[in-house]
Amino acid sequence: MPITPFRRVTRPLVTSLLLGGAALGAQQSLAAEVAIACGPGDATDYCPTLAQQWAEKTGHQVEVVSTPNSATERLSLLQQLLNSQSSDIDVMMIDTVWPGLLAEHLVDLNDYLENDATEGFFPALINNNTVDERLVAMPWYTNAGLLYYRKDLLDKHGYEVPGTWQQLTDTAEAIQAAERQAGNDDFWGYVFQGRAYEGLTCNALEWVASHGGGTIIDAEGQVTIDNPQAAAALDQAASWVGNISPEGVLNYTEEETRGVFQSGNALFLRNWPYVWALANSEGSEVAGKIGMAALPHGPEGEPAATLGGWSLAVSRYSETPQLAADLVAYITARPQQKEHAIRKNRNPTIESLYQDPEVLESNPAVTKVYENLVNGVARPASATGNAYARVSNAFFNATHRVLSGEQEGAAAVEQLQSRLERLARRAW
Known part of the structure; x- marks a missing residue:
């Protein structure tokens, strides 16, 4: 999967076999490309790995766009993109303090996700990402x-x-x-x-x-x-x-x-x-x-x-908002959050994972982190x-x-x- 610097991309629809569809008779479908602005693209950034997993499961293509390490510079980049109403990026990682700032440019994920999509997440994080009763981002990991x-x-x-x-x-x-x-x-x-x-x-x-x-x-x-x-x-x-x-x-x-x-x-x-x-x-x-x-x-x-952390949001200017929302739901789902916690020691936004034996075994210090999250x-x-x-x-x-x-x-x-x-x- 390519990791590119931020640039304008043209993403025509391409014909391909959906993964898993071959078993149903090799029916061909249109597979779209979804662009996701992940983190800085260094060893700490697990977003590209999970995005690639989603692509392999769905048959769609993902273009990963790396962003600056500095949160301030990353925000400036996303604001330039959104203010120009560009469709170049479909999904973006946003800081815990950005939902109110970017809300007008983000879709309401309630329109695209299942009704129980937020079940099990820390309520405070869902509340943080809800602006004027619109769920503008799904919490991915917290700090x-x-x-x-x-x-x-x-x-x-x-x-x-x-x-x-x-x-x-x-x-x-x-x-x-x-x-x-x-x-x-x-x-x-x-x-x-x-x-x-x-x-x-x-x-x-x-x-x-x-x-x-x-x-x-x-x-x-x-x-x-x-x-x-x-x-x-x-x-x-x-x-x-x-x-x-x-x-x-x-x-x-x-x-x-x-x-x-x-x-x-x-x-x-x-x-x-x-x-x-x-x-x-x-x-x-x-x-x-x-x-x-x-x-x-x-x-x-x-x-x-x-308190810190990052969430995933979908641009209002995306040409494929449903697919983009599906990608967000996949990355933030419990199995992927557990994988993220074990492999990169990121702190989940699903509360039950703080009692998961495999998560605790991979990082015994998560208990200390949980205490700090509660008292942050x-x-x-x-x-x-x-x-x-x-x-x-x-x-x-x-x-x-x-x-x-x-x-x-x-x-x-x-x-x-x-x-x-x-x-x-x-x-x-």
């Missing part, structure tokens, strides 16, 4: 931020898994110094996603919420970011850069941070659950040496894990609707200015409060 750590190095140097951000800072400083003295000059205490993009919104929301600083905007749509706890959280994160985190962290996304940690050059890592399987895979420098825990908290807060913190997408992208953009850019030393936390949250209040008067 919550986690702390990965080198358990071998904590044991070696006599430290516990940190419960607070200050404990993380102190432990990272001590073990970083010891490992460098032992000869690893490339060793760092902590890596996180510090690039100015949606991933930084996730990290910074965890910092702020875990300090008791709120969730940027509350459920009623009131802007709450200008408070001392939020400012302190951002200032503490800024103190890591150049100290326990490399300067390059200001341009790191998920995969850059995983690379540093998996190569054995970091003590702590903030990332999503998918890292567990990759970091423990054959050839990994840290296989069998790592642990997973809830993220730390500030002096006045509780642990907070930003959502980004303020529901309260801000179509304006969420602008809210997030303002938040991660303000955070990035603090991390890079351009601004203090107090000034940043004060300015951000004013900007978001102006946006609120116009947009929600």
Whole structure:
């Protein structure tokens, strides 16, 4: 199956035998090509594999379109596509915070799927993907931020898994110094996603919420970011850069941070659950040496894990919406979610899979993930609707200015409060 960069494609109908149809008498049918925009096309992206399975089962063809690793860049790409009403892409992976933003361009899957299609899924995820009573996407896998750590190095140097951000800072400083003295000059205490993009919104929301600083905007749509706890959280994160985190962290996304940690050059890592399987895979420098825990908290807060995940949606401009919806239903069905969980350690959106023996055997840490999912913190997408992208953009850019030393936390949250209040008067 081809994996191509994003481009305009012409997809004429072609005549072929439907798989399975030969046994009924070799009846020929028209087989359409469905284009699906999957993930970045790297080793973590299981979408192409499942899309190919569907093609082999149905006799239809699938063109897989790889998209940028950065969620912000991926959103921009999809918006360009949808705003032009292009029929080039039929199915697309969308972030958990995009349904409200993209809803007008997406079909109501209720019109194409069976009545019980959503049975067994986490209700909160179905609710998240329902806009004005229209089911605009099916949840595929879900996420919550986690702390990965080198358990071998904590044991070696006599430290516990940190419960607070200050404990993380102190432990990272001590073990970083010891490992460098032992000869690893490339060793760092902590890596996180510090690039100015949606991933930084996730990290910074965890910092702020875990300090008791709120969730940027509350459920009623009131802007709450200008408070001392939020400012302190951002200032503490800024103190890591150049100290326990490399300067390059200001341009790191998920995969850059995983690379540093998996190569054995970091003590702590903030990332999503998918890292567990990759970091423990054959050839990994840290296989069998790592642990997973809830993220730390500030002096006045509780642990907070930003909820994430991806769903599959069908474009309103698709020329084959029923086939596209069938592909969505196949990929998100229980057997395929179970396969995804076992092979890639992605977290299912069907609740019963968290008690499935084979899933638990393949990834015992899924229990920890489930706890974080239940106690996670959502980004303020529901309260801000179509304006969420602008809210997030303002938040991660303000955070990035603090991390890079351009601004203090107090000034940043004060300015951000004013900007978001102006946006609120116009947009929600």
